Amino acid sequence: MTAQDDQLDAVGVNADQRSAAGAERPIPDATVARLAVYLRALSGLVETGIATVSSESLAAAAGVNSAKLRKDLSYLGSYGVRGVGYDVALLLEQIRATLGLNEDRAVALIGVGHLGQALAGYAGFATRGFQIAALFDADPAVVGSQLRGLRVLHVDLLEQVVRAERVAIAVIAVPAAGAQDVCNRLVAAGVTSILNFAPVVLAVPAHVDVRKVDLAAEMQILSFHDSRKSARAEDAQARFSDEQPFRPGSGDASVSMAAAK
Amino acid sequence: MTAQDDQLDAVGVNADQRSAAGAERPIPDATVARLAVYLRALSGLVETGIATVSSESLAAAAGVNSAKLRKDLSYLGSYGVRGVGYDVALLLEQIRATLGLNEDRAVALIGVGHLGQALAGYAGFATRGFQIAALFDADPAVVGSQLRGLRVLHVDLLEQVVRAERVAIAVIAVPAAGAQDVCNRLVAAGVTSILNFAPVVLAVPAHVDVRKVDLAAEMQILSFHDSRKSARAEDAQARFSDEQPFRPGSGDASVSMAAAK
DNA sequence: ACGCCCTTGTGAAGGCATTCACAAAATCGA
């Protein structure tokens, strides 16, 4: 009973890039979603100074099964050495290249409320090839203020700036009511990839990718599983919290592996 | 080329609740993830005063294919009327019941930075059966402050309050470095459902559900697709933005349907 | 009452993704 896996799977943007980009065998959506996780795990290893890693231990760090990891990596080519493992730096670079993280991409962030500010401040942004090109908001109270070295622009300037800065990816962090409108304007200005935090299903033309992060949905999914848990086993539950409290940091393999399905 | 579908699918927590809860046929994870979306679409219809809806139009509103929607709903039982459609209010209630949204659940939020504040302020929280029972932070500067009618508690009180308030679901919105520690303490205090915003793979015992919201991963997936787009068709791209700008609000069915795969 | 039309609910088929399990490759020690 764990989320990690499916979480990634469902995340995949849809089909149709399948026939694109060269004659190499197409990379499944589910795999693309996991590459990001491997990337993070590898970054961790680099910092620890580990130069080589086996599929088994990298899989453990990423919370997946090792066969899956090897199959995922095999879509990128053969970068492992049998009997040894993968070169951490090399693999990291290959994944970065595959995800297109080497060319940096201009990102526009629309909506500078708490969420927007949290996103703007997220370190993973700058460090991973994403460069915030512009911040927008509709509220006159925040327009003009400085945030992370950028001035917040009025959303009326959206089309103009998006075109000028060649923004490829936009992040929508505005209230639900304004999201579709912002989305339409982004698309009209040439944006083809959107990350949407507003709780609405955006309508877009077919050539635009939308990914949605939906807090309410996440909570409701947890609620579903939680209600099933309490339904059965009122006793098993009691056993867990009273007799067998989970001891953090026990280093037990069965524990750290739990996320791997 | 659209995200919606897979996004949901991947979201599903894993297996093993399959055999649980009654003799009814088990609800697939992918379906559970979409129920939340249907719920939102239905809420919209209720506000518009629409009393009955066909699978076709509800599917359009939710951005999925109508056969999928019908199959999803069929897991809940037979609440539609052939030749007519679904009663909006009834269906809404059934979905709420299925997701366990009727009994309200105590939620603890750990980490009250920008992200935490955004989450605490999210309206969908209170209105949908989730009740924030406690806010925690480690920073003395914010501990004691008032937020949404709740006082921010020091994270040292976590175990104590979580047990006392019978918190079922916890939301982790702390920096990566502190996340595993907070997670361990939550699990030790009896929490079995966790929504994690920190960019780390949490290790948890098997009976705990973890769902992760990963901004960096989302961005990287968009990046991947975006780089494929610019790789092929430098010209098709030009055609889109110059000759055929997307006209918002055209009401074109092919547009609003784009999200449905 | 009856037949027409609409929409649901669902077997069956097909497509992806995960998992299994093993042959192929590479190192290391003797």
Next chain:
DNA sequence: TCGATTTTGTGAATGCCTTCACAAGGGCGT
């Protein structure tokens, strides 16, 4: 040089989910 050992890369099997396509069911007009 050779065999033992380790770990990758991948065909094959399995399983889940989606999509198709249609029979069954229900309202409505006449």
